[in-house]
Structure formats: C-alpha cells, structure tokens
Amino acid sequence: MIRVPTILSTDPKFSISSELVGYFVTQSLIVMTKIFKSRYALLTGFILYFLLFSFIVRTILFIESAQHADFSFSNILRFYGVGLFFDLGTAIMISSLYTLYLLILPEKIYKQKWNIIITKIVLFMFIVLTFFSFFAELTFWQEFQSRFNFIAVDYLIYTYEVINNINESYPLPVLTGLIVVISTGVMFLFFRLKAFKNSFESNTSLKTRFYISSVLLSLLLLYSVFIKNSTAECGNNRYANELSKAGIYSFFAAFKNNELNYNEFYKLINKKQALSIVRNQLWQSNASFKSGNTILRKIAGTDSAYKPNVIMITVESLSAEFLSHYGNKDNLTPNLDSLANQSIFFSNMYATGTRTVRGMEALTLAIPPTPGSSIVRRTDNEDLYTVGHVFNQHGYTNTFFYGGDGYFDNMNHFFGNNGYNIADRGRKLLDETYEGKRTIIPDKEVTFENAWGICDEDIFNVVIKDADEKYRHNILFNNFVMTTSNHRPYTFPAHKISLPSGTREAAVRYTDYAIGNFLDHASKKPWFKNTVIIVVADHCASSAGKNEIDVSKYQIPCIILNLKNHPVMNIDKMTSQIDLFPTLWHLLGWSYTSDFFGQNVLSDQYQPRAFIGTYQRLGYLKRDSLVLLSPQHKVDTYLYQKSTNEQKAAKLSANIINEGIANYQTAFDLFKDGKLSIKNHQH
Secondary structure, X not given: OOOOOHHHHOOHHHXXXXXXXXXXXXXXXXXXXXXXXXOOHHHHHHHHHHHHHHHHHHHHHHHHHOOOOOOOHHHHHXXXXXXXXXXXXXXXXXXXXXXXXHHHOOHHHHOOHHHHHHHHHHHHHXXXXXXXXXXXXXXXXXHHOOOOOHHHHHHHHOHHHHHHHHHHHOOHHHHHHHHHHHHHHHHHHHHHOOHHHHHHHOXXXXXXXXXXXHHHHHHHHHHHHHOOHHHHOOOOOHHHHHHOOOHHHHXXXXXXXXXXXXXXXXXXXXHHHHHHHHHHHHOOOOEEEOOOOOOOXXXXXXXXXXXXXXXXXXXXXXXXXXXXXXXXXXXXXXXHHHHHOOOEEEEEEEOOOOOHHHHHHHHHHOOOOOOEOOHHHOOOOOOEOOHHHHHHHOOEEEEEEEOOOOOHHHHHHHHHXXXXXXXXXXXXXXXXXXXXXXXXXXXXXXXXXXXXEEOHHHHHHHHHHHHHHHHHOOOEEEEEEEOOOOOOOOOOOOOOOOOOOOOHHHHHHHXXXXXXXXXXXXXXXXXXXXXXXXXXXXXXXXXXXXXXXXHHHHEEEEEEEOOOOOOOEEEOOOEEHHHHHHHHHHHHOOOEEEOOOOOOOOOOOOOOOEEEEOOOOEEEEEOOEEEEEEOXXXXXXXXXXXXXXXXXXXXXXXXXXXXXXXXXHHHHHHHHXXXXXXXXXXX
C-alpha cells in the first residue's frame, strides 16, 4: 500500500483517511493513464479536466481565506491532498452514468456518427455545467465562507430570488459568455490531445470494459456509501476544513442530510436528568411548573393593564460590529447608535444562528437551535405555541410583514399557521390556506424593488398604513417586520444616503436611514404614544471565522424604544435572542403560560448564557465556558476570551457540559414529541 507523508497523519482521527487519500488517488490516476488510449479516453479527459479546475478553484479560495486565517504547512498539504481525494470522487460520481454507457454499448453502435455527435454535445453540456458550479462555488464562498451546504440546497428550491439576486449582483451575461468560451477551449484541448480520436477509433474488448468500469464503479460505491463529507473536517482550522471539501460533493451531502436527528447523532444524557436540568435553569421565583415531561409553566406578573402595540423590526444581517457602540468607526448607524442611548439596550445579546429562519425561530418560539433546518422550514411545524399566541391571549392581532415573497424559506406557511396574518410581496396567491389572512402588497405602494423584495422604506410605509387602519378600529397589534435591503445585491433607492449602492456598508447605512425615517413618521401618528418599537437583528452579516463557531460573529444589537416608565436601561448581561419577549413581558407586567426556553433576564435567578449554532454544530456559552456539540456524539470544550475573541481548548466541569447537552436534547425532544404545540396548553 502506498503511504502518505506522516505530516498528514498527526491527527489520530485523520490517519485512516490519509491512507485512503494516498491509495485511491494514486491507483485511480494509474488506471486513468492506462485507459487514455481506449474508448474511456474522453471519460479520463473529463476527470482530469475536473481535477485541474477544482485545484484552481481551491487555490483561489485559499488566497481569499488567507486574510482571515493562518495556515500551517500541514494545513495546506492536508487540504490539497484531501481535496484531491474528494475532487476525484466527485468527478467519478458525475460521470457514473457515462461509465455504465461505455460498458454496455457494443462497438458497432458506439462508433456510429450519431453517437459521436450526441457524445460531443453531452460532454460540452457537462463541461458548461461544471464550470457554472465552479463559478457558483466562488460566489457562495464570498457570501458564506463555506463550501456548498444546506443553504445551497435551500436556494436551489427558491430559484426566482436566487437567479435574480445573482443577475443583480454580477454581470451574468458576461460571466455566462466567459463560461461558454472556456468550455469551448476545453473541448478544443480534447481535440488536440486526440481524446475523441482515441475514444472512437480504439477497439476496447468487453473484458477490458468490464474491468475498467468495475474499478470506477467500485470507487463510486466507496465514495457514495463509506466516505462522508465530514471526513474532511480533521482539525480546528475551519477554513482548512472547508478547503478540503469539494463543492458538488458537499452539496449532495447536505441534500442527503438536511435534517439531523439529535438523538442519533449527538451526545445524550438521561432524558429525565436533561429535563430536570432545563427546568432548574428556567426556574424563577414567579414561575410555577406543570407536572409531566414538559417545561410548561405559569409566569406570574403584576397583571398590569399596560398593553402597548408592538412593532418589532427584524433587520437583515445587522451585526453588532456595524454600530459605533461596539467600536465601529465608519458612522454606519447614526440613528441606531443614538437610539441605543435612549432605550432599553441589550448590549450583550447573541443570535442563535446564521440564517434569517433561525432568527425567526428564536424570536417566535424562544427555543435553542435544533440541528439541521430551522423549525420554520420543517414539516409538522403548524399549531405551535408561539410568541404570537401570548399576544393573542392578551387581545392582540399578529401580522408578519415581509418585503419579498413569503413562500421563500417556508415563511408564509410557518407564520400563517402559527397565529399570524401575512402581508408580503407574493406574485400570486398560492393554493395553500393559512389560519391567518394573507395580503399582497400592491405595486402602487412600491417605489423600489430588487431580487429579495421591496426596499426598507416601502415595507415601513406599509406597516404605518396598516397601523393607521388598526388604530381606527381599536385593534391592538403585534407586528413582526422583516427587512430585506441589507442583503446582496445591496441595492436601494438613489439619493437617500451619501454612499452608492452595491456594498454591505452602504446597505447598512441605508437601513439605518430607513429606520430613522420610519420613527420620524411614526412618532407623528396618534397610535405611537402607545406603541413599543423593537429593533433587533435576525443574525450577523457573516458567521465565518477561524473557529468552527466564532462567538463574535453571533453578537447582535437589540433595542426596545418607547416603553412607558422604562426610558433608559443598558442590559449588559449575556443574553440570547430567545430572551427578548420574556423580558419584554416582564417589563409590561404580564402573566402568561410559557413553554419557552427564553427567560426574563432581569430576574435575580437568571443565569447568563447563550445558544449559538450552525447547521450541525451546537454551541452553549456560559460565562467564559463554551461547549460545542457535533455529530458522531462529539463534545469539545473551550475557554472563551471575549476581549481577544480567542477560544482555547480546556476541560470544563461535567455540570456545564450537561447543561449544554440538556438544553439541546430537550428542545429537540419537546418539538418532536409535540410538547410545544397549542394542544399542550389546553390540557
């Protein structure tokens, strides 16, 4: 067996994979060399072409990543070696049907002119498609600093938004033309290397075809069944792990595993112990728990009659680092920075995830992020007990406002079947029915629109108009408003701010302007004096860092304005997105029933902690202790230094580790067992 350099085998987890890399890559390349003068010449040429351009893409991504992370020589050697291994598997998978075709087609038919023409056309199409995937990888990395993952799978479903976003962000006709030109050049190279001549003029016996195809199909079986995408994740350098992967291979791995069962993949503790830990953490002096395997409890307030309207503006990708309060020197958010000084300001809040649907999950269900897709995107997510139901029980009407088409990311289905009416920019009414009513924002109320929806000023004007109407009919309202302007392609109406559109910084500045403009208009309305305004982010602009979970990339601002008798307060305790509404209801003096994991952070019993997660990795942060849960029942523990944003591996107490496990395990079990539904509150 061919051995790989020992430098690749320093990590025990990686040693077996290292030998696989060396053996299968080497043997496969030897086989391809031997068959270049057979009918497999074109197949060999395609695989070599794919490996070459995969190498180029990986190198471009490496250069891009070098400004964000430090790479040791072993890191570089590893991600190029492992990357070649995955690239080879991807090429074999893509060409598997052609491999079967070469095996079964008789020589007489194979050499006919019509087959030669069809083969050339199909080959050219495959080259174009793979070049398009390479381009998509570069743009996806620019946005997420990651190979294709479940986000890419989701985007494949919502083609309208994604295609228009790409078209508005990049010179698509130029890039498409460039792809066609390069693909034509590759085809010309195949001609010059006599790949077509060798493929169609050589005589390849059935025995030889059977042998070669068996080798290739055996490799296909190996990659499809035994080699997992996580094999590439062999160190603590997140960028090196991502560079080790292949984009298309990662895409299909994410497609296959778009939802993870916590009980199958993650570290477990006894269920009763887990529930007991969570109930103890949620206990506060004004909470009385129901009996049974649930966290359902009655929260006793002062029974205040104070019931203000609530408008929550959930700002797309508003990282804390954009505000001067967190050290930004570019004056991007003068309105928000001013508001933070005259509000209830959560200055140490953390988002639960890295996508809008995660923020929506946290702000409506007050639950830690369960592995896989957000609950917003899952099946069986109807009739859950949401924040909206608490407002509904106090006499409010709930409405979800979105400037795009709420079909995207399953948002309309989730909100429409969980206590909210909908106002969105849908192109058409869908056949699906909702518990709440749906209103389409008409063209006459739109002044600017891009791929993701209408500009922030327009959606705020819709909200004001709706509030006027509800005020006239004496209807209390709770509004969930989702903005879109701070999203690629970062375009917005001209002449509103001094920065030109097209950059993240400009989009942040415009969103801040739009919020200031909204508050200026709203403050003149008769309903404003009895309306609380909340400004909070759904997630940060970027979650990527040198660590698997970069804590600093989850910190978000949260501001509560216009709350009577509570003009200014800086809450600097560590808090989670899920704590927003339980804290607000405490300030309002409300009593309510709760099965939320979120807590009133102003309680003396509150223990500061945060839940931060990605698609697969679940983080629990308490003081400076970070517990990181991963598939294969893996638990990593660190000490986190906020001032330097450093994570150092350290042994933590069993109590801290069990708290992290208990919260995620219990959240998953309660959702899957239907214990978070409205029906659970009726028993």
